[in-house]
Amino acid sequence: MFSSIMKAAVAATALFGSPALADLGRPTLFSDGLSSHVNKEFLQYMPSTPSINSSWPWGWIPKRCADEAKRHKVQFNSSDFEVFNVQYEDCEEAWIFCRHTKAQLSQSQLIDYFGRLPVHERQSVSHVMAVPGRGSAYEAGGVVVFQGKTASLSIFQHEVGHAVDAYNNPDGSSSSTQEYLDAIDGDTCVPDDYANSSNVEAYTQVGVLLMYNTVVPGGLDNIGADYTCLSKQLAVVAARQQAAMQLGGTCSWRHPYGKVVSMDPESGNNKRAVGPKPVMNLVAGHPLAVEKDINRGGEVTYYGNVSSDEAEDALAVEKQASWNAKARHRAVRRNI
Template sequence: MLFSSAFLVTLLGIAGVQADLKDKLAYPNGLHDKVDAGIIQHTNPEQHNIKKWNNGLIPSGCKVRFTELGINPQNTEVYNVTYAHGCLQPWIFCRANNSPVDIKTMASLFGRIPLHMRALVRHPISVPDDSCSALAYTDRGDIVFKGNCKTPSVWIHETGHQMDAMLKPNDAESGSQAWKTALSKDSCVPDSYANVNAVEDFAQVTVIALYKVITGSIPKPSVPGCFSNQLNTILNKYRAKYLIYGGICEGKVPPSRFVRKDAQDRVALEEEDKNKTVACGVKFEVD
């Protein structure tokens, strides 16, 4: 599946974003078609166990996300997904009943991401939509996939936003002087998604950085080395801790507190929404 033509859906809490970072793209026809097959070929999903909740409860973070999107929390499903290695605590996944992405696919795609990247995500969430788009709530750790998002690079991209922000979006690496310097030294960014702003650029370069760790190389860009400073900045800072597979569980974002699906729990919603910041949203259109 080929994805192209990204546009910004939401940017809250990030002021003065810059559009069109560069006039050259490393992959003018889009990055995802270049990397998804290689990621699938060279990774295996971490073995995992899935257990559905049947107690009428839901994490408050999921309830807020669904409520924001106009989805009745009673028409949703909650699952514990426990991966075999590195972390005894399960991740709590949430999905709307009619989401086009089933829980087995969600758990499998998430399980292709290295453990310490996964640990930065609180709740993976899936909801229906006509096409694939995604949001990263970088002060909470939630990643929301709208529509038929079944390609690993999209999941890596959204997890990359969490690696960028580390729950502190105002101090994100993509806003640092180091990232600005890397951008200034390079003549291109990966693709049109990356060209929206530095936040999206960081997430797309993260996809390529992980691809390089997985396969040992990157897809041939339009101009050799045109984004090497961005790529090396991520590899130098994050490779050893976040991009290498294996390890033990540490720093896992804890789940939000549990509330009843059918309760009008305004306290929980207001508490969850307090000072909320959404890092970004990108729509992935199918050619």
């Protein structure tokens, strides 16, 4: 639950370019966090995006994933990751996922929860990762990393929201603008205890509430609390991010994929055949590729282990199997 969230610095190459204001010390809209107030409605009104997925040849991994695997206190071997592409129907280029084989999040959960977010938020993310852990997550330079049992749309929205904060607007991080800092000063509350930790976290938690207001019929008027105490923050986040929260549409830009590296010397010392090196097509010069500053990191958010909706998870498995089967059938038909 968000009420038990603690913060810890992640060993990233660089921190946010603008320092975060720590310990805002404001009253909160919800003392028990946001997840219990939004997740049911998110699952209801943010549908799964149809997709197909395909595994990478063994022995290769994106350098961004390999680098993040080494940032953890307990480092992970690159050879313990399964790498796969996910092609959502709303973008011509796939996202690359890197999942540790012992991660608590399943492949289908990663595909489903990430794919429920609007495409104009997803496009701020370069890679999606899952590793074993005790319920935490972070975003660094466009890579979102989920550790442990974190199958929650509010968690995915929050972490992807950090990338949107950093990359959605040409003038840089929205949470560090004077406009947003003034909004915090002008309001009388922040969303929850977690939002009190800094302006960066307040911005992304306000983003969770704004997503609710955007996709749920009746919006925040139905959330069961007087949200006018943070109306100025909502207005700033809406001006800078709400267009990206609209469901539908297609991607308008993407981070380049970056380099592909060998899992060697971890790839089993020839115990398993190494496949052909994947060819990256989302590179400089591609119409969608936009170079952004990825030399920035965030902080690990500790959520504790989160219980997912088992019925929705099972339905996601069925949907993804059906979409993949239809894609294979179309491929066969084209070759007849």
